[in-house]
Amino acid sequence: MTAPADTTPALAVTGLSKRFGASVALQDVDLAIGPGEVHAVLGENGSGKSTLIKILSGFHRPDAGTVAVSGQPLPLGHPASSYRLGARFVHQDLGLVDSIPVLDNLAIGAGFATRLGTISARRSSERARADLARVGLAVDPGASVGSLSPATRTGVAIARALREDPGSPVRLLVLDEPTATLPATEVDRLMDIIRRVSAAGVGVLYVTHRLDEIFTIAGNVTVLRDGREVAAVPTSSLDHRRLVDLLVGEELTAAHHVAETLPAEGERPALSLRGITGASLDGFSADFGAGQITGIAGITGSGRETVLGAAFGAIDRTGEVLTAGGVRLAPSRPDLAMRHGLAYLPADRVRNAAILSLSARENISLSSLRPFRRFGTMRGRPERRIALTWFQRLSVRPPDLVDLPLESFSGGNQQKIMFAKWLRREPVVFLLDEPTQGVDVGAKAVLHRQLVQAAAGGAAIVISSSDVDELAAICQRVIVCRDGRAAADLRGGEVSARAISRECLLGSASPNHGVSSTTGVPRPGASPGRVFPDQGFPDQEGPADK
Template sequence: MTPEMVGHAPGAGVATQPAPQPRVLLRVAHLSKTFVGTRALDDLSLQVGAGEILAVVGQNGSGKSTLVKLLAGIHQPDPGGTIEVGDGSGRLVPARDGRGLHFIHQDLGLLPTLSTTENLDLGRPLGSRWITPARRGEHVRAQRLTARFGAAIDVRAPVALLSPAERAIVAIARAMDGWEHPENVLVLDEPTTAFHRDEVARLFEAVRRVAAAGAGIIFISHRLDEVRALADRVVVLRDGRLVAEAVAGQLDDDSLVRAIVGTAVTDARPAASGSEAVVLEVDDLRGARVDGLSLRLRAGEVVGVSGVLGSGRENVNALLFGSVRRRGGRVRLGGTELAPGDVTSAIEGGAAFVPADRHRLGAVMTMSMRENLTLPALRRLRGRLGGLRLTAERAEARRWVDEVELRPPLADRPLSTFSGGNQQKVVLARWLRTNPRLLLLDEPTQGVDIGAKAAIYRLIQRAAARGTAVLVSSADAKELVSICDRVLLVERGRVVAELEGPALTETALVHAVVRADSVHQSSDRPRPEVAT
């Protein structure tokens, strides 16, 4: 750990002279929480000042979610812990049911079919809201609330039609509505999981405006680049304890990763397999914004697919797997042609698909880890009379609990009760146990912490080492450079460039994506008429 890191555990580093603190709006002291013998949070103390943005980082299971629930009053702390908030007069008073604290969660808590005005009005007594003059006043009020964050939002349109950043701004405006004084604390819990880079910048500008008005901000995220860009200070949680804190501007990735994980995370990029056996042949693939895409994938090769949102990149894997029906083109897996929209033949041919939306498309959250793991291939676990052999299924689950480093290692626990990173490891494991020829991955580490990300990368490496061809579609340039042998750049639904070897760097990939998008935008722009 660098000298700038202030240690809170043995070996955490060298303490430095603390900078002058702003007026404290939130003070957490000796906060602990125990669940049935498990200490989820252990003697945590921290504070947030007026106008300060404090980032809280750590792996899934480090205690971040427990902290949020304690702040919100959902859980009660163990005896001895205190939470105090500012009352607007410079004093700190005991928090009551989250008063003085306001929360923006990952799902934002908005109703997508309602307008911005209606979402802002939820829970407010409005009286004659259906009388036209009153309703017009509500629209004006909603416009004023969202305009404070630099957003020009159509407040009458359904929230579902807004961009991710605009939806987040609506959630912030709702959380801040009715503040009796500006010295409140806003807690943002993983708000950018599904955001594109440009959307993140818009949200951060809105958050800075909240801080500039005198509020305190707690920003919880697993994205270290976002933490460096937004936060004034960073605290690191590991196993329920605060293990380090630092001024954000003095951080480097290596020291922060070591604090989060406890050890260094090495480069996950595998060596190219060198196999010449072609597993996947795609010619002139068309459908769902994909228009004439062709590619070849060899056994043991990890290939990335990059491109801006809307380039078609995000639809390639679903078209190949058959969960989205293609309009044209040919897909051959192991020499056998796959019929359009036929998921069954794709699975029987050795294809496996991990979609970006694991909750809706990747798993059955109400089922246990064991049931999710074995669901895609139950035949091998059936007895002579067709019944499921539970002993064999449990043995299979135990093996994969160890293989994917599941935490906690409880195979019969509902999948919904695991952290996002552990859920994703299970979704990946359910397909890896089929020993697929082709593994299709969409945003494989979206919404997971750095420790789970490293475990997922190891699973991908092992699959490639066994001869599986892996196609990874991701908006994360660093991820693609880290794990892929080569990366295909997609624009307007087709492959326009390929990076590999020494040319495959994060800088080169980002520049290539931006350049391709700029060319696309300029080619779509109407040409000016020339006066004659």
């Protein structure tokens, strides 16, 4: 697939480095893509992929290194020059307007074909058809983008990126995770489009999390880890497993098991899920044991981020949720789930858990007002006393000010208050989504200790987290989701950050149906939390993608 050696490369990157403050985003990265070559760039969140793309598009200025597009050096830090040299970008969110026709979407940016200042319908339509034909799409330009299938939409975005511009012929197409939200059947169609583009002599830089696509489409692959290039090899020299090793790294993380004393086998299931389906779940079944901490891992769209909400009733579902007593919980009824001893802490605290306008005390007591009620009236004193107790127990700061509105507390302290709200019910099953996301290290330790304590007290704790280090540190068992199902079940000694990551990625062959734009491949071996400031790609990056 690689073009003859004598042609100038579509992209040549040498010695590219970029730091953000103290953290290294890219370190001495080289990359060469020949005309007509499809070159995959792989790496986990925070590995430097996003930074690389942002440098190519002129958004970031590198600290060192050079970039040449089609033999011409790219003056770095200017989005327009990147376009002029023939680089085109299709970002993950495509940047299409769903409500208007394909034709208008194509014309946005490049402009409409006009006649005397009026849009010429016929010429615009012809031009649109030609643009679509270039990527092999036979779509009616009058159809609204929202009515198209996901792959076709991506195709339209590519067609728009490749629109003919006499001033700067297209040399390089950068696709940033185009398949992240595509179902499997659609991926093949997109692969056809990409093949057609590369056959026309355009170099393609292809960023993805799905390993099997790389074997399908890419001639060469570059793997980034922690900003460094760990491999740049022809795809044919690799197999699936070797690729995962490259991605995750050989080094084992020295996870400290704060919860080593808890049993790896729960003596009895406290909650059983049977065939849970809905919201990216497809027949998820698992048992969660009492007295242990079970982790749930998986890439975004694997079901990891919805399974607990579905079990609790936050998200609609079909399938059975059974308590230890054999009670079948009704779907979408958090109040009934609570009555049977369930507790659930959702991921997005501000949106789904916290009531910022109420005081910390009122947030804590909301989970059960019964102890404070006498003759139909709320008694203030016991309510205050319980809030104070929990403030001390979780060392919430500022201390003792339980009547301050929740919004006056920092994120970590708000999360402690959310913990207090549920722990005071002494739940039989405590489900937590991303319990320590955006929480500082000190608060994290406090929260983990509380969970271990609750498990030691006999509760079933279930943590769904994209932070594999967290799971490895406190879970005795980790269930890995793939394709909406429990695909792997690691227990006791098998639980390690590396093993979890490996299991998450093994299944990346198949589609993920998630709609989230951030990818959830866990990041082992690194300190928890977000390392690089460049996660999440801003959708508008100047004219480079027009």
